[in-house]
Amino acid sequence: MREFKRTDRVADQLQKELAVLIQREVKDPRLGMVTVSGVEVSRDLGYADVHVTLLGDTDAERVKENLSVLKRAAGFLRSRLAQRVKLRHVPELRFHFDESVVRGQRLSSLIEEAVAEDLTRQVSDDTSEASSTTDNEKN
Known part of the structure; x- marks a missing residue:
């Protein structure tokens, strides 16, 4: 079993604390x-890259x-983190928009559209096959 690196533990703690601080303070x-x-902390704990997402409309502006x-x-936020997290040096915070969400x-939505299109196409194919079969039976 792999041990967690210190930077991973610090990143997890910073993520939890920042989520609360940003929301409340x-x-x-x-x-x-x-x-x-997510939060990624540099090896020397000098920087923390904080990845954030926005709920609702996410236009560039x-x-x-x-x-x-x-x-x-x-x-x-950094000063509040210093009060809440036991670190000798709180990393400098750098914020980035997380586009993954x-x-x-x-x-x-593209997958849902494609599936709906396939279903529509399949239904129309089945309908046209049924009508051509009926036409052949009449002849």
């Missing part, structure tokens, strides 16, 4: 419903605005 009205989808709000709040939703 960042009071900027421009900030939408943000979810922390809204994503940009939410990231700028989070970047402005990074110092505040949006991409997944888009792929899922």
